[in-house]
Amino acid sequence: MKSEPDVYGIDHLIAAGGPAMWEGCRNYTVRNFFRDRFAAGDLALFSHSNANPSGLAGTMRVTSVAYADPTQFDPESHYYDPKSSPEAPRWLCVDVEFLEKFPRIVSLAEMRADPVLSGMETLRKGSRLSVTPLTDAEWERALELGRAAPAQG
């Protein structure tokens, strides 16, 4: 699950001190992922995008099923969608809680260079989804790399 750290990074999730809304996703594929593939207890990688470096920052746990993202109804919100309504919500979100912050960022370059991670959906050319599935093997490998001592130099 990707987010721009300038907007909401892993430190924001840590500061939340508990479950927080993963709000603002406005893409139908992601909406359907939330609806069809997310369950409470699922584990996820927290990935930083538009950052320096971009890459994997840590892990979190999903603590809710998908529900209507309240920001879509709020005219004051950046994520307001005038075409949505509480009667017919268009966008969903889930709650997540912080699990672990890696001692370093696993950069996109490092992910691409890794034989296991290089196949990740999020690395596919042209992939723009902020939420993408990953395999058990990719999850395990991400933990290994994230927990490894930062490279020198």
Added chain:
DNA sequence: GCCAACGTTGGC
């Protein structure tokens, strides 16, 4: 800032 690759919109 550039631009590839998508997604969305709206005229027809």
Added chain:
DNA sequence: GCCAACGTTGGC
């Protein structure tokens, strides 16, 4: 339903 124009994402 087609498709051109436009908007967005996000790496680089």
